[in-house]
Amino acid sequence: xxxxxxxxxxSPDRGxxxxxxxxxxxxxxxxxxxxxxxxxxxxxxxxxxxxxxxPFGQIxxxxxxxxxxxxxxxxxxxxxEHHAGLLPIDAKVRxxxxxxxxAALNTVEPPILELANAMLLESDKPWSKERLPLVMDRVxxxxxxxxxxxxxxxxxxxxxxxxxLMMVHALQRLxxxxxxxxxxxxxxxxxxxxxxxxxxxxxxxQLEVFQMSEHPKxxxxxLGH
Amino acid sequence: xxxxxxxxxxSPDRGxxxxxxxxxxxxxxxxxxxxxxxxxxxxxxxxxxxxxxxPFGQIxxxxxxxxxxxxxxxxxxxxxEHHAGLLPIDAKVRxxxxxxxxAALNTVEPPILELANAMLLESDKPWSKERLPLVMDRVxxxxxxxxxxxxxxxxxxxxxxxxxLMMVHALQRLxxxxxxxxxxxxxxxxxxxxxxxxxxxxxxxQLEVFQMSEHPKxxxxxLGH
Numbered sequence: 001x002x003x004x005x006x007x008x009x010x011s012p013d014r015g016x017x018x019x020x021x022x023x024x025x026x027x028x029x030x031x032x033x034x035x036x037x038x039x040x041x042x043x044x045x046x047x048x049x050x051x052x053x054x055p056f057g058q059i060x061x062x063x064x065x066x067x068x069x070x071x072x073x074x075x076x077x078x079x080x081e082h083h084a085g086l087l088p089i090d091a092k093v094r095x096x097x098x099x100x101x102x103a104a105l106n107t108v109e110p111p112i113l114e115l116a117n118a119m120l121l122e123s124d125k126p127w128s129k130e131r132l133p134l135v136m137d138r139v140x141x142x143x144x145x146x147x148x149x150x151x152x153x154x155x156x157x158x159x160x161x162x163x164x165l166m167m168v169h170a171l172q173r174l175x176x177x178x179x180x181x182x183x184x185x186x187x188x189x190x191x192x193x194x195x196x197x198x199x200x201x202x203x204x205x206q207l208e209v210f211q212m213s214e215h216p217k218x219x220x221x222x223l224g225h
Numbered sequence: 226x227x228x229x230x231x232x233x234x235x236s237p238d239r240g241x242x243x244x245x246x247x248x249x250x251x252x253x254x255x256x257x258x259x260x261x262x263x264x265x266x267x268x269x270x271x272x273x274x275x276x277x278x279x280p281f282g283q284i285x286x287x288x289x290x291x292x293x294x295x296x297x298x299x300x301x302x303x304x305x306e307h308h309a310g311l312l313p314i315d316a317k318v319r320x321x322x323x324x325x326x327x328a329a330l331n332t333v334e335p336p337i338l339e340l341a342n343a344m345l346l347e348s349d350k351p352w353s354k355e356r357l358p359l360v361m362d363r364v365x366x367x368x369x370x371x372x373x374x375x376x377x378x379x380x381x382x383x384x385x386x387x388x389x390l391m392m393v394h395a396l397q398r399l400x401x402x403x404x405x406x407x408x409x410x411x412x413x414x415x416x417x418x419x420x421x422x423x424x425x426x427x428x429x430x431q432l433e434v435f436q437m438s439e440h441p442k443x444x445x446x447x448l449g450h
Contacts, residue, residue: 055374081249102298127352
């Protein structure tokens with residue numbers, strides 16, 4: 001029985017792949033593991049059945065036999081620990097790759113989430129225009145440091161790892177802001193992640209879910225059903 | 226040789242224990258491991274020597290032989306994987322405890338950091354008073370869900386684990402806002418963490434650093450130096 005993940009029945013970003021199920025799909029593709037998907041509406045995410053799996057009422061969750069997890073960091077780490085391809089074998093290099101997973105989630109992503117809140121939830125507020133540059137500068141502080149660290153290397157610490165997977169996906173949310181374009185090596189880093197075959201397979205899978213939700217009949221016709 | 230961590234020479238919170246070195250000190254105390262501390266000024270954190278250890282120019286870092294890490298999540302996980310006391314032995318229960326570490330850092334802490342920014346960095350802005358309730362409500366959304374999950378249990382998932390350590394410390398930053406008082410079971414949860422002997426030893430150690438920075442002569446006199 002392959003593991004089962006949950007995802008949006010209708011993705012809020014219209015198939016751009018910014019929802020967090022992408023991280024898990026991408027990780028599973030990197031290690032060539034099949035998986036099933038259970039789709040949920042936003043309303044279903046707040047119902048007791050889902051809250052029992054995910055106390056914060058979000059997606060994705062990950063169910064494998066009687067184990068269930070609900071944080072993408074923990075899910076990707078679990079997958080990486082059980083299948084080769086996402087973490088180095090040497091214990092120290094491995095600890096450093098895990099360090100970069102946490103850096104993506106707890107140092108780089110929080111100001112990006114704050115910017116997303118400013119752009120999505122507060123765009124109609126009277127302070128929006130004056131405040132946005134402040135929030136963008138907080139993101140720039142982190143991008144500047146990450147850009148300096150990355151330099152002209154391909155990945156954050158040697159070979160591609162789960163740390164890069166989390167970092168690339170956290171940075172992708174910056175695209176609508178234009179901030180990523182200010183750091184050519186970070187734009188190239190994100191593009192490098194997106195060019196991986198595993199990423200492309202994961203992206204196509206989530207896009208298909210969205211297209212099906214929008215035009216179920218035409219997709220079914222294409223598929224010959 | 227015990228591991229070496231870095232910490233503020235003069236803690237910005239004046240010894241309240243809210244800086245992230247507390248997480249590492251607490252973890253090391255839980256597993257009864259000695260450690261050394263190297264103190265840094267805010268200026269020193271931005272110098273090349275420290276940036277080579279921590280690309281984002283913060284504290285703490287963790288050096289153990291030729292391994293160096295800079296994210297508290299990764300440091301605490303590394304400590305927990307090498308010493309008994311912070312993670313369950315059963316693989317599935319262990320994966321769930323790690324899941325709660327990530328939940329603390331990537332789901333609960335981001336809105337708390339946003340609130341800290343609103344209270345510390347934007348308190349003099351014209352929008353501050355009108356915006357603050359919105360930001361507090363985003364924190365309340367998470368606290369409500371965490372409170373519902375915790376119910377009347379002592380810890381987030383069975384016995385105390387590294388997941389609780391990270392969660393308690395993330396929640397502590399809410400004290401100045403008064404938000405924690407709205408959820409009696411979460412206040413009690415934080416108090417339960419603070420009552421652990423390992424927490425108290427870690428707290429005393431960071432407080433001593435601050436007191437020494439403020440009144441070096443009187444402390445030395447007390448110590449008989």
